[in-house]
Amino acid sequence: MASTEDEFRSICLNLTSEEAMLGGCNYSSEYENGELLEKVVSRVVPIFFGFIGIVGLVGNALVVLVVAANPGMRSTTNLLIINLAVADLLFVIFCVPFTATDYVMPRWPFGDWWCKVVQYFIVVTAHASVYTLVLMSLDRFMAVVHPIASMSIRTEKNALLAIACIWVVILTTAIPVGICHGEREYSYFHRNHSSCVFLEEQGYSKLGFQMSFFLSSYVIPLALISVLYMCMLTRLWKSAPGGRVSAESRRGRKKVTRMVVVVVVVFAVCWCPIQIILLVKALDKYHITYFTVTAQIVSHVLAYMNSCVNPVLYAFLSENFRVAFRKSIIGAPRTKRERKRENSKSHNVMYCPPPYNDGMSGRPQPTKTTRTGNGNSCHDIV
Structure with a gap:
């Protein structure tokens, strides 16, 4: 019996080491679930986390490889996509293996310094990924709502400058994260344990930290993304004078609308549960x-699945990206039949503003087209 009790205490510590230090494990009431919890941790977590890690690494690495191998794809939109892939790649690297370790081991095996580094980069990469999504929504907003003015703004130079700015700001403002985390040694049921935790006993406010993370990494970016896309869709769905809208234009609008809804819902759903749990823990209401x-x-x-889904939502759904992917990975030239079939398919939805003197066309309409020699006046939406 003593051996089984130790197993339960160990699993309780593995799952929630901070709560165990505070006496959060109730042996008498939770003993019956001990073996079941142990199985969840030792079997399910490594399988799921391992799968997510592999998919996230492969998917985001492919995005970086394809864009880097195709100079013609280095547009402002694709620069943001490659930055998103890099941020998600780093997020998977710093989150998945170390979170899995925290679940299955009674001790933090990497030391105090690496605890600070891991927690710092978890926050940095999460924010970098989220605010790249904000930049992408701003990019699409400018292309649709201000198509003429955005031609001089949506340049590769400005895209690189915006990317550099968000990284510098995030890397700087996240420094306190490393300071207020560390490895903590403690004894529980006459056994020595350690964990990488928030150092609340040193005077840092765990609730304040978690609230700031909740606002900066979820509420604010979700609000910005939603507002920008709502304004974009409002402009996109305004009919031309007389209310005549072509069937092709209507299909393009529907495709853009579906894309926007999926993007917002995926982000909100993927990040909401972990944000709620972290807030509940900070309020000491987690049992x-x-x-x-x-x-x-x-x-x-x-939360980790979001970094796996992003390459699909923002890269692999693009026809241009899929063509470049086949060219980069397979390397075989397309046949005449394949080119003909590809040209007959729907391509990316692009937004092409009319000439200044086009008084009959009314508001610009979304069209399905491919870039031509002067295609710089058209903006990718999907």
Whole structure:
């Protein structure tokens, strides 16, 4: 019996080391779930986290490879896509293996310094990914709502400058994260343990930290993305004078609308559960049960899945990207039949503003087209 009790205490510590230090594990009430919780941690977590890690690494690495191997793809939009892939790649590297370690081991094996580094880069890469999504929504907003003015703004130089700015700001403002985290040694049930935790006993406010993370990494970017896309769709769906809209234009609008809804919903759904759980923990309202432990694991999986889904949403759904992918990975030239079939398909939805003197066309309409020699006046939307 003593051996089984030790196993349960160990699993309780592995799952929520901070709560265990505060006496959050109730042995008498949760003992029956001990073996089940142990199985969840030792079997399910490595499988799911390992799968997410592999998919995230491969998907984002392919995005970087394809854009880097095709100089013709280095537009402002694709620069943002490659930055998103880099941020998501680093997020997967710094989050998945170390979070999995925290779940399955009773001790933090990497030391105090690496604890600070990991926590710092988790926050940095999460913010870099999220605010790249904000930049992408701003890029699409400018292309649709201000198509003429944006021609001089949406340049590669300005895109690189914006990317550099968000990295510098995030890297600088996240420095306190490393300071207020560290490895903590403690004894529980006559056993020595350690964990990488928020150093609340040194005077840092865990609730204040978590609230700032919740606002800066979820509420504010979600609000910005939603508002920018709503303004874009409002402009896109305004009919031309007389209310005549071509079937092709209507299909393009519907495609853009679906894309926007999917982007916003995926971001909101993937990040909401983990944000709620972290807030509940900061408020000391988190109680260890089979349900809460399962919810915590699922919330981590969803958050990490967002970095796996982003390459699909922003890169692989693009016809131009898929063509470049085949060219880069397969390397075989397309046949005449393949080119003909490809030309008959719908390409990326692009927004092409009319000439200044086109008084009959009314507001610019979205069209499905490919870039021509003077295609710089058209802006990719999807």
